[in-house]
Amino acid sequence: MKTYDDINRRIESGRAVVLTADEIIDYVDRKGLERAAEEVDVVTTATFGAMCSSGCFLNFGQCTPRMRISEAWLDDVLLYSGLAAVDAFLGATQLRHNDPANMNYPGEFEFGGGHVIEKLIAGKSVQLFALSYGTDEYPRRELRTYLTLKDLNQAVMVNPRNCYQNYNVAINTSSRRIYTYLGQLEPEMANCTYSSAGQLSPLLNDPFYETIGVGSAVWLAGARGHVYAEGTQHCPTCQRDANGVPREGAGTLALTADMKAMRPEFVRGVSLRGYGVSLALGIAIPIPVLNAEVLRRTTIRDRDILAPVVDYSRDYPQKTGRTLCEVSYADLRRGEIVVAGHTVRVSSLSSYHRALECAELLKSEIARGDFLLSKPLQALPREQSLKGLQIREDPR
Amino acid sequence: MITRKLFLHFPKCETEKPIVYHLVKDYNLIINIFRAKVTADEEGYLVLDVTGEEDDIERGMGFVKGFNVTIDPVNKGVRWNQERCTHCGNCLSHCPTHALRLRDASSREVVFDEAACIECLNCLDNCPFGACSSAF
Numbered sequence: 001m002k003t004y005d006d007i008n009r010r011i012e013s014g015r016a017v018v019l020t021a022d023e024i025i026d027y028v029d030r031k032g033l034e035r036a037a038e039e040v041d042v043v044t045t046a047t048f049g050a051m052c053s054s055g056c057f058l059n060f061g062q063c064t065p066r067m068r069i070s071e072a073w074l075d076d077v078l079l080y081s082g083l084a085a086v087d088a089f090l091g092a093t094q095l096r097h098n099d100p101a102n103m104n105y106p107g108e109f110e111f112g113g114g115h116v117i118e119k120l121i122a123g124k125s126v127q128l129f130a131l132s133y134g135t136d137e138y139p140r141r142e143l144r145t146y147l148t149l150k151d152l153n154q155a156v157m158v159n160p161r162n163c164y165q166n167y168n169v170a171i172n173t174s175s176r177r178i179y180t181y182l183g184q185l186e187p188e189m190a191n192c193t194y195s196s197a198g199q200l201s202p203l204l205n206d207p208f209y210e211t212i213g214v215g216s217a218v219w220l221a222g223a224r225g226h227v228y229a230e231g232t233q234h235c236p237t238c239q240r241d242a243n244g245v246p247r248e249g250a251g252t253l254a255l256t257a258d259m260k261a262m263r264p265e266f267v268r269g270v271s272l273r274g275y276g277v278s279l280a281l282g283i284a285i286p287i288p289v290l291n292a293e294v295l296r297r298t299t300i301r302d303r304d305i306l307a308p309v310v311d312y313s314r315d316y317p318q319k320t321g322r323t324l325c326e327v328s329y330a331d332l333r334r335g336e337i338v339v340a341g342h343t344v345r346v347s348s349l350s351s352y353h354r355a356l357e358c359a360e361l362l363k364s365e366i367a368r369g370d371f372l373l374s375k376p377l378q379a380l381p382r383e384q385s386l387k388g389l390q391i392r393e394d395p396r
Numbered sequence: 397m398i399t400r401k402l403f404l405h406f407p408k409c410e411t412e413k414p415i416v417y418h419l420v421k422d423y424n425l426i427i428n429i430f431r432a433k434v435t436a437d438e439e440g441y442l443v444l445d446v447t448g449e450e451d452d453i454e455r456g457m458g459f460v461k462g463f464n465v466t467i468d469p470v471n472k473g474v475r476w477n478q479e480r481c482t483h484c485g486n487c488l489s490h491c492p493t494h495a496l497r498l499r500d501a502s503s504r505e506v507v508f509d510e511a512a513c514i515e516c517l518n519c520l521d522n523c524p525f526g527a528c529s530s531a532f
Contacts, residue, residue: 280484
């Protein structure tokens, strides 16, 4: 048994033993669970993929004369300005003004909120255009200028939903190609797409949220941030296997961190033909090895994690709840799965390669004594299901 | 018999000449065109395989060079920008020849084998990060 304080003292002294969730599997096999639990202090987990529910709060500072911004655009992407005078929120999936979207189906969706966030973190200049109705103390009514991340007072990423615990494998049983947030799906089940780091993914290594909770320190694209709440659609009451590992979406995390400390290679705008824009993020989360049971859960392997194969031509849009079958991440990573007798080629929208980089970078920071863990202030809900939206004709 | 993949760039003044016809007729070359854009009064591009005896290919290329046509032996019709690639692997199931593939199962790093690319352009449509582009 170790406490957070024990582990942090070892990190500060530079003696902490840190392994990635990829490395820990063989390590425990070799050393045995009990001995490994004594030796290892932290396991780093990670993921890199598109996370649509991401965005950032920005503060531009006041110009002369002052302005109470009521509408604003960065590189022609609309911000939410229903906040204080020069505060705004930029969402990852907001399209650029005048983007034809799917009017020329399938649309290209070249540029949006995620791309503006990528540009800001890469240190590039973006154009701010803002309008106001003007008030006595904020007389300016229009503004056009160029700025970089350094010019902002605050730029704080605030993501209502990241790190989905598990995810669907999308397939298309119809006779025409479809365009989805999991990429293009060819007709007659010719291909499928998944999006999870599997055995490296944070919440698959902590299926009951024993160490990851509100207040946990996270590595968000290189910046030290934290979990600020349960993520939207957090749904721990779900299908789980005998070890408690979810066999569908399940838990999610709401994360925040300072954009000024982020690294550009882990913050990338996403364009999905026929669907829209998003933001891909690299996230790593440390799991403190408090005891052997916590460690055992981090030794999960791709072959033991199941994901549901869902028909995105019919069952997903119509919300039927039907899944075609379940496959393991080991099956998916082999590049082909078999669904109803069809051999199906597999793509991934989540980068295991880049997730490994994130896990390694966090591991180095912890080993160097630069990243201390924080004990959760509050546990994430462990029982909670997902509500649908009722379409009602009358108020109630 | 050997096969070479070539990328030809035609300046505006050479787009109306039947160059491929002569490669077949006069130099005994087998031509397999992957992709072409040759319009009169505009510059043109041609990506093709030429198969034949090495001598014939050399002579044929000498003939082509006589027309101010630039021959690039390295495929540049489809470009893969390693910096833009995040190695997600969304391209993998859309690439018919596995020109885009994983280096190995453990690193899961995406690599691009230019020689295997047949320029179907599926990757351009499918890459969420704009890592693939076309020269024309």
